[in-house]
Amino acid sequence: MAISQSIPQQLASRLGALLPHLNERQRRLLLAAEARELGHGGIRAVSRAAGVSETTVRKGIAELANEPTPLPGGRIRRPGGGRKNAAAKDPGLLPALLALVEPDERGDPMSPLRWTTKSLRHLADELTKQGHPVSATTVGKLLCGNGFSLQGNAKTLEGKQHPDRDAQFHYINNQVKEHQAAGEPVISVDTKKKEMIGQYHNPGREWRPKGEPIDVEDHSLFFRGEIQQVIPYGIYDIAANTGWVNVGVDHDTSAFAVASIRRWWNNRGKGDYPSAKRLLITADSGGSNSPRYRLWKSELAALAEETGLAITVCHFPPGTSKWNKVEHRLFSHITMNWRGRPLTSHEVVIKTIKATRTRSGLRVEAELDTRAYPIGVTVSKEYLDSLPIQPHAIRGAWNYTIQPHGRCTEHATDRSPRVIQSEVLEMLSHPVLTGMNREELTRLVALLAPAQEAKAEQRNYDRRGGKRRRAKGAGGVTVITPAARIVATLVHLRGICTMPVLQDFLGVTRSGLQQATRETRAILAEHNHTVRAIDLRLTTTQAVRDFVASAGSLQETAPEEALRHPAITGMSHTELDAITTRLATRYQARLQEIRHKRRGAELKKDPGAVIYRKITDEGRVLAAILAMRQVATRPVIADLFKVSPRTIGNALVELRPLLKEDGYNPTPVHRAQRFHSAEEVLRYVETMEESNAHSEP
Known part of the structure; x- marks a missing residue:
C-alpha cells in the first residue's frame, strides 16, 4: 500500500522534535519502529524524513528483531565494540609500564628512568624503545586506570620518635597552663632562618604593574662570605599574642639567644608582667638554645640573677621543633609579610618585621642587635655544677628550673672572652708552668704576634676563597688572644696538663684550641724556639691551681x-x-x-x-x-x-x-x-x- 502525502510531513515534524533528545541507539530504534509501522516503503520514508541513511534504519530494525530487551547497564553499544585497547593489543605493555613507575626500592635497579623525571613523554619514549609503541596520552590513561596519580613529597617523617615524646608534650602543656593560670609570663623562643641582606631573591609573589618585576641577583656567593646576613631570634608571648624579634648580625650563639630574651624582658616583658616571679620558656632541642649547651644554661642563670625570676625551661623532643608556638604563630607571618621583597638593608628587615599584623591581633616589635657574639666560648663543667639549676623529676634533661640565687652575677656581667681569660692567663703565665719568666714571655708574645696575625689572615683568605670584602673588624671578635695562644701552646708542649684542662681554663672549644696550638707550634719552630717537655702531669684545673698556689718548683723526677x-x-x-x-x-x-x-x-x-x-x-x-x-x-x-x-x-x-x-x-x-x-x-x-x-x- 502506498504511503499518503501527509505521513512524511507528520513523520518529519515528530522526529525533528524527538531525535535531539535521544542517544545514538535510541534514535536508531525509534526510526526502526516508525519504519516497521509504515510497512512497505517505510524505510525510505523514515530515512528521508529524518535525514539519515537507509542502512541506519535497517540496522535498527535488525536490532529490534534480534535484541528485544535493553542492553545491560544502560549501554549504547554491545560489549566488545570499537577499537581494541592498547593494553589488550599488546599484553606486555602494562607490565613494562608498571615496572618503570614502581618505587625505586621495588623497581628495576637498572631502569634508565631511575634518576630522571617520570613524565608521560619520557615513559612513552622508553616504552617505545622497549618495543611497545604507545603515545603519552595512552600512558596517562593506563596509569590512571591502575591507581596512579601525580603526587609530591609529603613531609610526615620525623625521624625516630623518642619514647617520651607524647609524655613531654603533655608535660609542657601542663606547665604552660599552670604558669598562665598564675599570671606568669610564658614565651616560646627560637631562631628564624638566616636572611641575606642585598638585592637577592626572596620566595613568594606580590602584586606589581604587569611586566615590572623587581630585579634581583641571579645568584649569590654566600659561601664565600661576601654577603651580609641577619639572624632573627624570636620571642613569642603566648598569652598576650605579641612577638619580639632581636635581629643579630654576628653569630647565633647561646649568648645571643639569652641576650635576645633579656632585651625582650627589659623592653616589653617586665612592663606586661610587673608582678612576675617566674618565667616559663618553651624551646626546641637544637640550635643556640639546646639543652646540651652549658653556655645556654650559664647565661640563663645570669639572667635569672639579674631579673630575680625563677626561669623554667621546657624543651620539645628532638625532631618536633615545628610544634613550638613561635614557628607558626610568629615566624610564618613574618615570612608572608616580606614575601617577594628583597631585604636590601637592616632597616628594611626591621620595618618589615614591625609591620607584621594578623587578624587575630598579633603585634610584633623588632630591634637591631649589632653586638658581637663570638663562637667558641665554653663553660667549664665545674662552673656549671655550681649554678642553681634544678632538674625536674620528670625528664630532667629537658625540663629544669634556674633559681635567681647563685654565684653567677660576676660570671655574666661581662661575657667578653678577653675578660674571662684575664685571670686565667695571669695564672697560666706563672714561670713554673711556662718555663720562662714573665719578661721573657712578654718578649716572646711581641715577637710572634705579627706571625700569628699573618697566619690568621691566610686562614681566613683560604676560607673566603679571596680577599676580604668588609673592613677588618666587622664581625666576630677573636676568642683566643695572641697571648692566650702562646701560653696555651707552651703549657701544652711542656706536657703539664691535657688539652681538655686548657679548654676549661680558657673557655673555648677544643677544636679552636687545637688549631691555635697547632699554628703557634709551627711559628715557634720557624723562630727556632725550643720548648722542652717535662714529665709532670696535672689532670684537672684544680690540680693546676693548687700547684701554682703552692709555687712548687718543677723538679724533674729524673735529673x-x-x-x-x-x-x-x-x-x-x-x-x-x-x-x-x-x-x-x-x-x-x-x-x-x-x-x-x-x-x-x-x-x-x-x-x-x-x-x-x-x-x-x-x-x-x-x-x-x-x-x-x-x-x-x-x-x-x-x-x-x-x-x-x-x-x-x-x-x-x-x-x-x-x-x-x-x-x-x-x-x-x-x-x-x-x-x-x-x-x-x-x-x-x-x-x-x-x-x-x-x-x-
Whole structure:
C-alpha cells in the first residue's frame, strides 16, 4: 500500500522534535519502529524524513528483531565494540609500564628512568624503545586506570620518635597552663632562618604593574662570605599574642639567644608582667638554645640573677621543633609579610618585621642587635655544677628550673672572652708552668704576634676563597688572644696538663684550641724556639691551681738537667739542643711507623692529645746518646731516668738509626771511665760543676 502525502510531513515534524533528545541507539530504534509501522516503503520514508541513511534504519530494525530487551547497564553499544585497547593489543605493555613507575626500592635497579623525571613523554619514549609503541596520552590513561596519580613529597617523617615524646608534650602543656593560670609570663623562643641582606631573591609573589618585576641577583656567593646576613631570634608571648624579634648580625650563639630574651624582658616583658616571679620558656632541642649547651644554661642563670625570676625551661623532643608556638604563630607571618621583597638593608628587615599584623591581633616589635657574639666560648663543667639549676623529676634533661640565687652575677656581667681569660692567663703565665719568666714571655708574645696575625689572615683568605670584602673588624671578635695562644701552646708542649684542662681554663672549644696550638707550634719552630717537655702531669684545673698556689718548683723526677752536662754527653748544651730539635719531627714519624706495625692498622691521630709517658722525647734522645757513648750500663741509665731498662732499650732502637743519619756516631768511652751506679754519675757531674765554678775568675 502506498504511503499518503501527509505521513512524511507528520513523520518529519515528530522526529525533528524527538531525535535531539535521544542517544545514538535510541534514535536508531525509534526510526526502526516508525519504519516497521509504515510497512512497505517505510524505510525510505523514515530515512528521508529524518535525514539519515537507509542502512541506519535497517540496522535498527535488525536490532529490534534480534535484541528485544535493553542492553545491560544502560549501554549504547554491545560489549566488545570499537577499537581494541592498547593494553589488550599488546599484553606486555602494562607490565613494562608498571615496572618503570614502581618505587625505586621495588623497581628495576637498572631502569634508565631511575634518576630522571617520570613524565608521560619520557615513559612513552622508553616504552617505545622497549618495543611497545604507545603515545603519552595512552600512558596517562593506563596509569590512571591502575591507581596512579601525580603526587609530591609529603613531609610526615620525623625521624625516630623518642619514647617520651607524647609524655613531654603533655608535660609542657601542663606547665604552660599552670604558669598562665598564675599570671606568669610564658614565651616560646627560637631562631628564624638566616636572611641575606642585598638585592637577592626572596620566595613568594606580590602584586606589581604587569611586566615590572623587581630585579634581583641571579645568584649569590654566600659561601664565600661576601654577603651580609641577619639572624632573627624570636620571642613569642603566648598569652598576650605579641612577638619580639632581636635581629643579630654576628653569630647565633647561646649568648645571643639569652641576650635576645633579656632585651625582650627589659623592653616589653617586665612592663606586661610587673608582678612576675617566674618565667616559663618553651624551646626546641637544637640550635643556640639546646639543652646540651652549658653556655645556654650559664647565661640563663645570669639572667635569672639579674631579673630575680625563677626561669623554667621546657624543651620539645628532638625532631618536633615545628610544634613550638613561635614557628607558626610568629615566624610564618613574618615570612608572608616580606614575601617577594628583597631585604636590601637592616632597616628594611626591621620595618618589615614591625609591620607584621594578623587578624587575630598579633603585634610584633623588632630591634637591631649589632653586638658581637663570638663562637667558641665554653663553660667549664665545674662552673656549671655550681649554678642553681634544678632538674625536674620528670625528664630532667629537658625540663629544669634556674633559681635567681647563685654565684653567677660576676660570671655574666661581662661575657667578653678577653675578660674571662684575664685571670686565667695571669695564672697560666706563672714561670713554673711556662718555663720562662714573665719578661721573657712578654718578649716572646711581641715577637710572634705579627706571625700569628699573618697566619690568621691566610686562614681566613683560604676560607673566603679571596680577599676580604668588609673592613677588618666587622664581625666576630677573636676568642683566643695572641697571648692566650702562646701560653696555651707552651703549657701544652711542656706536657703539664691535657688539652681538655686548657679548654676549661680558657673557655673555648677544643677544636679552636687545637688549631691555635697547632699554628703557634709551627711559628715557634720557624723562630727556632725550643720548648722542652717535662714529665709532670696535672689532670684537672684544680690540680693546676693548687700547684701554682703552692709555687712548687718543677723538679724533674729524673735529673735530666744534670745529665746534659758536656762532660757526660760529649757535646755542648747548644749542640745537644740542636740535635734534639733536628730529630724531633723524624722521631715522631718513626714512632708512628713503629706503632703502625705493632697494631697492624693506621693510628688514629689526635693533634691535641697528650701522650702520658714516664720519659720525654728530649729525655729519650739524651738516654740514647748516653747509651751510644756507653758512659754506663742500661740499668744505670734506666735508674737515672727512673724508668725500666727495657724503656732505654726501646729508645736506643728507635733513635740509633736517626742519630746515625744525622751524622752522630760517637766513639764509646774507655771502660775505665764508665760509671757503675746512678750516684756515681750525679756525684761526677756535681764535682765538674764545682771545679768549673772555682776556675771562673
